Amino acid sequence: MSQSINVLLADDHVVVRSGLKRLLEQNSEISVIGEAENGEQAYQLYAESSPDVVVMDLSMPGMGGLEALRQIIGDWPDAKIIIYTMHENTSYAIQSMAAGAMGYVVKSGPTDDLVNAVRQASVGNKYLSADMAQKVALNSIAVDDDPAQKLTARELEVFRLLAEGMTTEDIASHLDIGLKTVANYQTNIRQKLDINSPVELVRLAIKHGVIT
Known part of the structure; x- marks a missing residue:
């Protein structure tokens, strides 16, 4: 039996969090151990529970996902954080990965993407959903005023x-x-x-x- 992957969810919408919890926990090796509704709470819960992986939205009131990502990585450089967002633009993906995110998954993509991202991040691999990876590759060719x-x-x-x-x-x-x-x-x-x-x-x- 493989060891459980403990996940912390950070999203300001309760409905989204409960949907994600259901989706992730359909996989016996994944367990959601905490939920945060903003960046400050995500930081606090990370400090308290040391999850294996954090799944975090970008747009939250107060401290947003990017700032929370930066602060968590700043204090726990080994933290494994996946950004799970509706923002499909490369600017956010590039900024998130540069700030230390292990993955960037868009909410409009296949649900398998997030499960794969959690599994990959838990063993230290980075994960970009296929269409984002392609966009980022194309974008890095022309970044003058990005x-x-x-x-x-x-x-x-x-x-x-x-x-x-x-x-x-x-x-x-x-x-x-x-x-x-x-x-x-x-x-x-x-x-x-x-x-x-x-x-x-x-x-x-x-x-x-x-x-x-």
């Missing part, structure tokens, strides 16, 4: 929210940070990406698939 290459995890998150049309106030409340902090991120984003108007920002976000 936001994923130039922005930090938090800046990329703010960049996406700005591109989606959120105001500074909206972003501050969504991410649970101060208005001044958001303004600083905006300045950094404009400088790093050399953009001078909201229209340019949206155009760049669409070009790199950060928004559709």
Whole structure:
């Protein structure tokens, strides 16, 4: 009998978490030992339960998935984290893998993808779903102005929210940070990406698939 793979789920939607738990636990060797609804909770539960694998969403209120990934890997370099998200763009995949994720799986893909990713990550192998792997390979050929290459995890998150049309106030409340902090991120984003108007920002976000 192979040893159980203990998994921590982090997603802000209860329905998604219960669906994932069911999906994963159909496999006798996988056991879900904890559930978090935001990045802060994921970090805390990781510290408490030392799971074998974390399956984490990117877009959560407060500390998002990328920031939580960065902090967990920062404190536990051997942590095995899979990003499981609806974001099918390469920017997020590249940024996640660069930050230390073991896998990047899109929610719209086959359900087997996530189970395979958990199994692979548990033995130390990286996993990208097939279509993401192809997109990342193509994307790495042309990365001149790719936001994923130039922005930090938090800046990329703010960049996406700005591109989606959120105001500074909206972003501050969504991410649970101060208005001044958001303004600083905006300045950094404009400088790093050399953009001078909201229209340019949206155009760049669409070009790199950060928004559709």
